Structures are given as C-alpha cells and as structure tokens.
Amino acid sequence: MNTTMKRRAVVLGLAAALALTGCSSDDEATPSASTTTGTPTASPTTEAPAEPTAEDLAALASITLEGPDGAELAAGAEPTVTFEPEVSVTAPVAKVYSEGDGEVVEDGQKLSIQLVRTSGADASVLSTTYGATPEEIVLGDTTVFPALTQALTGATIGSRIVFLSPVEGAEGATTTEVMALEITGARTVPTRAEGTAVEPEAGLPTVTLDDTGKPSVDIPEGYEAPTELVVQPLIEGDGPEVTADQSVTAHYTGMLLDGTVFDSSWDRGTPADFPLSGVIPGWTEGLAGQKVGSQVLLVIPADKGYGDQASESIPANSTLVFVVDILDAY
Known part of the structure; x- marks a missing residue:
C-alpha cells in the first residue's frame, strides 16, 4: 500500500528484520503486497540478478530439515534447520525440499506460508511464523526474488522450500539467511469487486x-x-x-x-x-x-x-x- 495511506509506522514482522539483497540501509523500501506481508522481496533495481555459483548451489544442497529430535518432519510442524555454520551464498538460491500432497499452486494465487529464518553464520533462529499467523505471498509477484518464485512455481500445497539469500547489513557487511518455507494453503483472489x-x-x-x-x-x-x-x-x-x-x-x-x-x-x-x-x-x-x-x-x-x-x-x-x-x- 502506498505510504499516503499510513497513519503511523507499522512494524511488519519479518519484513522489518529482513534486509533486502543489494539494498543498503540508506535505500527507501518500496511499499508493496509482499513487503506488507513480510515475505522475502527483491530490492528495486534495474540490474540483472546475480547468477548463483557452484558454491552457492552446494550450500543450498547442504541444508536439511528435521522434526523434533531428528524425527520425521510432519506436515504443519516447525522444522529444525540443520547445516554446518558459516553457510554463505553470493546470490539467492532456492529449491523444493519436499513435495506436499495438496493441489498445485497457480500463478496469481495468494499463498499462505509458514516460515523459519535462521542465521547462516551459526544456524540460530532469527524468527518463525509457526504458532502465529502465516505469511502471505502472491505467486508471480515481480517484487519476490526470482529464485524463490521459480521454486514455488508448480509446487504443491504442503511442499517445503529452502531459500538462501545474501543480506546486506546496516554497516555494509554481507551475511546469509537460510529460510525454510512451507506452503500451507492457496486461494485465488479476484482482480475487482464482484457482486x-x-x-x-x-x-x-x-x-x-x-x-x-x-x-x-x-x-x-x-x-x-x-x-x-x-x-x-x-x-x-x-x-x-x-x-x-x-x-x-x-x-x-x-x-x-x-x-x-x-x-x-x-x-x-x-x-x-x-x-x-x-x-x-x-x-x-x-x-x-x-x-x-x-x-x-x-x-x-x-x-x-x-x-x-x-x-x-x-x-x-x-x-x-x-x-x-x-x-x-x-
């Protein structure tokens, strides 16, 4: 929503904590559906996104998701995100970690997503939506990282996605965030009022x-x-x-x-x-x-x-x- 509609600053959950790739602390975030819902969004830029390296893909492959005490991960359960500390990528990368047994999501649908963010440096949990309201993301929204959109496209409800992204901090230092997403629902939103x-x-x-x-x-x-x-x-x-x-x-x-x-x-x-x-x-x-x-x-x-x-x-x-x-x- 355009900033003219806001009457006060609203803390937007994950969006407030998630720095955007290639976006320094002095950049002004562009309000959009995605920033409102707090899902990972691409910084406004005219530059082509960086291509992932072989090392980036290897880092993505190293991530595992587990249930409590290493048990099988049940649908709807918060995962434990496991990897060797100091995971780092130079470009956003994502993949479908496991397929769900629901219907295939469609372009333009609004997806409900549970999400855990962890630090690539030490695997500590930065935030989670499990036990709270899921995030919302529109499949095909151009403000969403292309790598994440590609992984979500053709996925099924219940699927889990692993997404790694470099994040530029306030002082210019770049770190990596590791995110585990679970698609918990999808619905089609009309484009105009009808009734x-x-x-x-x-x-x-x-x-x-x-x-x-x-x-x-x-x-x-x-x-x-x-x-x-x-x-x-x-x-x-x-x-x-x-x-x-x-x-x-x-x-x-x-x-x-x-x-x-x-x-x-x-x-x-x-x-x-x-x-x-x-x-x-x-x-x-x-x-x-x-x-x-x-x-x-x-x-x-x-x-x-x-x-x-x-x-x-x-x-x-x-x-x-x-x-x-x-x-x-x-």
Missing part, C-alpha cells in the same frame, strides 16, 4: 468503471464536504464481513474534492495489502463490517484522515474521496 450493485444515495460523488473495473470519480458541482464519514457500498460482495483486526487486499483510488488523484493502486497495476489497524481511521471504520468482494465509496472528513497535517501531496485539513474494492481479508 450485487447497490443504488447510492443522491448527491454523492459518481463512480464510473471502465472495462477492467478501474474507477473514475466525478465530484458534483457544489458538493459540500461532509462533517461525518460517508460510507456508501456500490457493489455488495458475497464474502465474509471484514473485521477491524484483519488485513485486507484492496484495489483503490483516492482523490481530493477538486478531483486531484493522489493515490491509486490501479495505476500501479497491483492491489495493495495492509492491516486495517494501520491506516487512517476513515478506512478502518469504513471498511470494517463490509463484505469481501464489495466496492465501497468513502468520503472521509479531515478528522478521520490526516487532520491538520499535510501528507505528501495531500494538503492539511483535506476531505478525501476513495473508491475501494475489497478483494480479500485475512
């Missing part, structure tokens, strides 16, 4: 959709900024109701009352993922209680937006107009 059309109240901004579902908004002449939050469903989906403690996947366009578009996931070409606890109050209050699959018009007064503070291209005390397609909630 029953809802007749909006008269006098509100008018929303028109093109063939792809991208909205344009016409602000009526003389439209007065509301003092209360306006929540107008335009399409009612048939999915579960969204709760304020969930994260959502959404396509959206945001504009000022003068018609200036300041943010649009449609223009970026990909939906955004974000926690409803980490956005402006107008979004949290406006989307909680709506159904997945719905499209919602929000007209947000300044006190539920950014108040008297300017935010990037949004002036202080601005009323905000959004059209939001709720594609998923988790």
